[in-house]
Amino acid sequence: MKEPQPKTAAATVADVARLSGVSKATAARVLGGYGTVSDKARDAVMLAAQELDYRPNELARSMTTGRSGTIGVVVGDIENPFFGSAVRGISDAARASGFNVVLANSGEDVEAERVAINTLVAKRVDGLIVSPAQESTVGHLEEIGQTGRPLVLLDRAIAALAVDSVTADDRQAAEALTRLLVERGHREIAYVTACDTPTHLYRDTGDILTASVRERIEGFLEVGAEAGIADMRRWVRLGANTSDATRRLTIDLLREGTPPSAIIASDSLIALEIFKVAREQGIDMPGALSLVTFHDAAWTAVTTPPITVVRQPVYEMGEAAAKMLIERLNGEQCAPRHLILPTQLVERASVAVRGHSDDGPRIRII
Amino acid sequence: MKEPQPKTAAATVADVARLSGVSKATAARVLGGYGTVSDKARDAVMLAAQELDYRPNELARSMTTGRSGTIGVVVGDIENPFFGSAVRGISDAARASGFNVVLANSGEDVEAERVAINTLVAKRVDGLIVSPAQESTVGHLEEIGQTGRPLVLLDRAIAALAVDSVTADDRQAAEALTRLLVERGHREIAYVTACDTPTHLYRDTGDILTASVRERIEGFLEVGAEAGIADMRRWVRLGANTSDATRRLTIDLLREGTPPSAIIASDSLIALEIFKVAREQGIDMPGALSLVTFHDAAWTAVTTPPITVVRQPVYEMGEAAAKMLIERLNGEQCAPRHLILPTQLVERASVAVRGHSDDGPRIRII
DNA sequence: AGCCCCTAAGAGACCGGTCTCTTTTTCAAA
DNA sequence: TTTGAAAAAGAGACCGGTCTCTTAGGGGCT
Numbered sequence: 037m038k039e040p041q042p043k044t045a046a047a048t049v050a051d052v053a054r055l056s057g058v059s060k061a062t063a064a065r066v067l068g069g070y071g072t073v074s075d076k077a078r079d080a081v082m083l084a085a086q087e088l089d090y091r092p093n094e095l096a097r098s099m100t101t102g103r104s105g106t107i108g109v110v111v112g113d114i115e116n117p118f119f120g121s122a123v124r125g126i127s128d129a130a131r132a133s134g135f136n137v138v139l140a141n142s143g144e145d146v147e148a149e150r151v152a153i154n155t156l157v158a159k160r161v162d163g164l165i166v167s168p169a170q171e172s173t174v175g176h177l178e179e180i181g182q183t184g185r186p187l188v189l190l191d192r193a194i195a196a197l198a199v200d201s202v203t204a205d206d207r208q209a210a211e212a213l214t215r216l217l218v219e220r221g222h223r224e225i226a227y228v229t230a231c232d233t234p235t236h237l238y239r240d241t242g243d244i245l246t247a248s249v250r251e252r253i254e255g256f257l258e259v260g261a262e263a264g265i266a267d268m269r270r271w272v273r274l275g276a277n278t279s280d281a282t283r284r285l286t287i288d289l290l291r292e293g294t295p296p297s298a299i300i301a302s303d304s305l306i307a308l309e310i311f312k313v314a315r316e317q318g319i320d321m322p323g324a325l326s327l328v329t330f331h332d333a334a335w336t337a338v339t340t341p342p343i344t345v346v347r348q349p350v351y352e353m354g355e356a357a358a359k360m361l362i363e364r365l366n367g368e369q370c371a372p373r374h375l376i377l378p379t380q381l382v383e384r385a386s387v388a389v390r391g392h393s394d395d396g397p398r399i400r401i402i
Numbered sequence: 403m404k405e406p407q408p409k410t411a412a413a414t415v416a417d418v419a420r421l422s423g424v425s426k427a428t429a430a431r432v433l434g435g436y437g438t439v440s441d442k443a444r445d446a447v448m449l450a451a452q453e454l455d456y457r458p459n460e461l462a463r464s465m466t467t468g469r470s471g472t473i474g475v476v477v478g479d480i481e482n483p484f485f486g487s488a489v490r491g492i493s494d495a496a497r498a499s500g501f502n503v504v505l506a507n508s509g510e511d512v513e514a515e516r517v518a519i520n521t522l523v524a525k526r527v528d529g530l531i532v533s534p535a536q537e538s539t540v541g542h543l544e545e546i547g548q549t550g551r552p553l554v555l556l557d558r559a560i561a562a563l564a565v566d567s568v569t570a571d572d573r574q575a576a577e578a579l580t581r582l583l584v585e586r587g588h589r590e591i592a593y594v595t596a597c598d599t600p601t602h603l604y605r606d607t608g609d610i611l612t613a614s615v616r617e618r619i620e621g622f623l624e625v626g627a628e629a630g631i632a633d634m635r636r637w638v639r640l641g642a643n644t645s646d647a648t649r650r651l652t653i654d655l656l657r658e659g660t661p662p663s664a665i666i667a668s669d670s671l672i673a674l675e676i677f678k679v680a681r682e683q684g685i686d687m688p689g690a691l692s693l694v695t696f697h698d699a700a701w702t703a704v705t706t707p708p709i710t711v712v713r714q715p716v717y718e719m720g721e722a723a724a725k726m727l728i729e730r731l732n733g734e735q736c737a738p739r740h741l742i743l744p745t746q747l748v749e750r751a752s753v754a755v756r757g758h759s760d761d762g763p764r765i766r767i768i
Numbered sequence: 769a770g771c772c773c774c775t776a777a778g779a780g781a782c783c784g785g786t787c788t789c790t791t792t793t794t795c796a797a798a
Numbered sequence: 799t800t801t802g803a804a805a806a807a808g809a810g811a812c813c814g815g816t817c818t819c820t821t822a823g824g825g826g827c828t
Contacts, residue, residue: 046549048814059778064816071817074776091549094524095465096814099783104461106504106525115490115717117483124481127507136521138472139505141493155502158460159472183412183457311704335701338677351481414784425808430786437787440806462784465813 047088056084067092098160106136107361108156108164111190112144116305117333118350119167122190125354126165133362135162144169144230144277150176157183163361165354167191170245186364188357192247193374200364202357202375204348206248206330209379210255213300213328213346216381218263221390222298222326225265226289227256228310229302230277238272249302252330256300271296282309290317290325297390298326304333304345311339322388332382341385349377413454422450433458464526472502473727474522474530477556478510482671484697484716485533488556491720492531499728501528510535510596510643516542523549529727531720533557536611552730554723558614559740566730568723568741570714572614572696575745576621579666579694579712582747584629587756588664588692591631592655593622594676595668596643604638615668618696622666637662648675656683656691663756664692670699670711677705688754698748707751715743 053063058077065071066081067090073081084090098104107130111119127137138161140152146169153176156164163186168177171194180187181199189201217225229252233243241257244250253272260268273289276282286309289296301307307329311321319325322341329336332347356375419429424443431437432447433456439447450456464470473496477485493503504527506518512535519542522530529552534543537560546553547565555567583591595618599609607623610616619638626634639655642648652675655662667673673695677687685691688707695702698713722741 046814049816050814060815061779061817062777064814065777068816072775072777077777089548091520092524093465093526093814094521095461095470095526096783097816099459099461099465099785099814100816102783113490114480114493115483115486117481117486120481120483120486123505124479124507127480127505131507136525137505139489139493139503141490141497154457155460158458159502160459160461182455305700308700308704315704333701334671334674335699335704338674338681338701338705340706412784415786416784426785427787427809428807430784431807434786438805438807443807459784462813463786465784465815466786468813 046093047085047090048093049090051088052081052084052090055088056080068097103162103365104160105134106138106159106161107358108138108140108153108159108161110140110142110149110152110156110164110166112142112167112169114139114141116303118191118303118331118348121350122167122354122357125351125356126190126358127354129355129358129362133358135358135362142167142169146170146173146176153177153180157185161185162365163187165190165357165361168194171196171247171250172245186361188361188364190357191353194247198372200357200360200373200375202353202360202377203248204353204379205376206251206379207255209330209346209348209381210252210300211259212379212381213330214256214259216344216383216387217298217300217326217328218259218265220298220326220387223263223265224271224294224296225256225260225268225298225300226271226273226296227253227300227302228273228276228282228285228289228306229253230275230306231302232275232277236275238269238274240269252302276302276306276309279305279309282306283313286310286313287317290319296325298328298387301327301329304329304331304336307331307343308333308335311343322386326387328387337384339386343386344384345382347380347382349379353377412459413451413456414459415456417454418447418450418456421454422446434463469528469731470526471500472504472525472527473724474504474506474519474525474527476506476508476515476518476522476530476532478508478533478535480505480507482669483699484557484669484714487716488533488720488723491717491722492556492724493720495721495724495728499724501724501728508533508535512536512539512542519543519546523551527551528731529553531556531723531727534560537562537613537616538611552727554727554730556723557719558612560613564738566723566726566739566741568719568726568743569614570719570745571742572617572745573621575696575712575714575747576618576666577625578745578747579696580622580625582710582749582753583664583666583692583694584625584631586692586753589629589631590637590660590662590664591622591626591634592637592639592662592665593619593668594639594642594648594651594655594665594672595619596641596672597668598641598643602641604635604640606635618668642668642672642675645671645675648672649679652676652679653683656685662691664694664753667693667695670695670697670702673697673709674699674701677709688752692753694753703750705752709752710750711748713746713748715745719743 049064050060053060063081065073066078130137142149149169165188167190187199193201193203229249231246231249241250241254257268276285314321328344330346332345336343336345415430416426419426429447431439432444496503508515515535531554533556553565559567559569595615597612597615607616607620623634680687694710696712698711702709702711
């Protein structure tokens with residue numbers, strides 16, 4: 037029935053036209069599904085197309101139409117389940133509207149991010165969804181707008197950039213988490229994040245170049261201040277961007293003169309590593325150490341104790357970002373929109389109640 | 403210095419040529435980095451390019467060169483950490499060789515897979531990496547070859563297809579897992595997989611359309627037979643392809659007259675759900691139920707008890723697949739290669755020793 | 769029959785690069 | 799100075815589609 041023709045070059049519209057005895061224009065109309073064509077011509081063309089195993093060349097099509105039907109996505113690390121879910125949301129929404137996804141990993145490195153964006157623009161993606169590594173370096177993001185392509189920021193908004201964004205309500209979430217701990221009697225609460233500064237030290241929120249993390253730290257500090265905890269800032273720990281770094285940082289933290297009685301992890305990868313360290317060191321959880329984290333990763337529900345988390349609607353964030361982008365591609369011209377999705381505190385069992393007398397069990401690592 | 407020109411159409415080689423006062427061909431030589439050009443001309447062109455904020459159009463370039471510098475990847479579900487790691491491996495290797503990745507989710511549905519492949523071919527990806535949903539339907543995979551594009555199968559080989567593949571040693575892994583359980587005295591061992599048949603019933607390995615799973619079940623059955631366990635086949639359970647399905651299936655399994663004393667989960671998503679069910683039902687693990695799984699997902703190390711797993715080199719599998727594909731793209735012409743990476747049994751604490759007297763604790767769910 | 773409108777089809781430019789082929793320039797050796 | 803080969807630059811076809819513009823037919827209406 038169908039003859040495989042491995043060596044022959046792929047059939048083109050012109051080939052089909054020739055075989056079916058119509059002009060290239062008519063064949064193109066049938067194959068491209070536009071214009072008006074008689075049934076007779078249509079049948080002839082379709083037959084010839086099948087005969088030649090014609091496959092349209094989207095590249096050529098994109099070239100003339102100026103639309104590639106492709107959206108570029110740049111995330112920090114697709115291996116992180118957070119981005120895994122987000123990309124799935126993006127990709128489902130994109131497919132529903134006939135778009136494809138080109139994926140690039142930045143490894144949270146701005147330079148890699150810049151290169152990736154340039155490549156994607158060169159490939160003529162119709163629009164981009166980016167989870168920017170840093171807020172301070174935005175030149176490459178601004179350039180996207182200059183090329184006339186819409187951009188949607190995912191998970192991390194940048195105030196200086198007048199573009200759409202989809203984020204979770206990080207500030208509120210951090211406040212809820214911190215307040216929970218404070219209400220349970222905790223006063224030594226550490227906040228551990230993958231974000232980093234050149235000195236690896238935290239002085240003020242201006243140091244933090246990732247909006248979502250900054251918001252969280254602000255919420256954390258504010259609730260601490262409200263509760264009258266002195267020098268809350270010293271409890272912020274940066275640079276937990278690899279499992280090794282997290283491990284070292286956690287051990288150092290727990291070895292200090294006054295170790296924290298509770299830790300807030302900025303993402304589930306960090307929480308996992310902290311959990312492992314605590315378990316290895318034989319630290320009773322939550323008795324001696326409470327742990328809460330952002331991102332309701334699948335595993336947080338099955339540990340002993342299960343972890344209290346803030347659930348971010350990650351899949352939905354990805355989905356919303358893609359939908360926003362596609363609206364822009366369909367001509368939506370409104371002012372930049374900032375969609376902030378609500379989070380949900382999921383209380384499980386990783387937070388202990390501490391007496392105010394400060395006589396709870398103490399961690400001791402040698 | 404640089405003038406943003408938002409409304410102006412993107413600058414082309416011809417524009418740059420005009421401004422710099424050279425021919426289009428010369429400008430193209432400079433911008434495209436080929437041919438020989440005088441320093442004077444080069445400088446003029448570069449200056450003009452900067453002035454106009456020239457950005458190359460990869461689409462146009464691909465059209466003439468016939469190479470898009472893009473590889474298409476079709477996986478079942480990017481949300482599954484298994485594929486997350488694999489895609490990261492692919493994407494890192496691809497980038498190292500200057501390739502981009504277009505990602506498509508099949509949702510383990512052959513029809514969606516077919517559509518995705520057609521789209522990717524239409525987009526003129528240089529080659530594809532596919533984790534095929536079914537072994538029985540290969541027409542769309544064969545067509546890839548007919549278009550002259552190399553294909554590498556990931557995680558699931560298909561004997562009928564003469565193409566490269568990268569898999570883990572599933573057979574050996576299943577044998578190791580089953581043998582471990584048998585040696586610990588287990589004789590009622592269930593195997594739970596996401597694969598399914600039209601009847602949802604398992605008769606023989608011919609029913610299983612995913613090579614990796616078939617190999618695993620064969621290994622499972624063989625070790626069972628060696629151990630003299632009667633009718634091992636009845637312990638194979640299919641259709642755990644959503645968390646709800648897994649949950650129902652697990653509860654049914656544990657309610658049977660003779661429930662299993664151990665379960666082998668075919669992937670970490672299934673294991674997670676089984677673990678949750680066991681915990682909810684108050685089943686002592688491993689005392690009343692042992693659990694082992696394929697895929698050393700991050701969480702398996704932190705549960706109580708931690709789960710004994712088979713570690714597959716997932717990232718490396720993705721990496722190897724991409725490297726193989728790129729070799730083909732660079733003209734490698736050898737016969738199809740089948741790379742089988744070794745797995746590793748990671749013994750943790752989810753397997754109990756059972757006495758031969760069959761008097762261990764029994765599961766009872768009402 | 770004459771006129772008009774509408775459908776169908778063809779011709780050919782165009783998108784933005786690459787690449788071949790040809791012509792001009794450069795420069796060193798004779 | 800002449801000569802010749804190599805280097806540099808230009809002209810224009812080409813990739814495979816889309817799309818505009820033009821021309822050829824086919825009723826319906828007066």
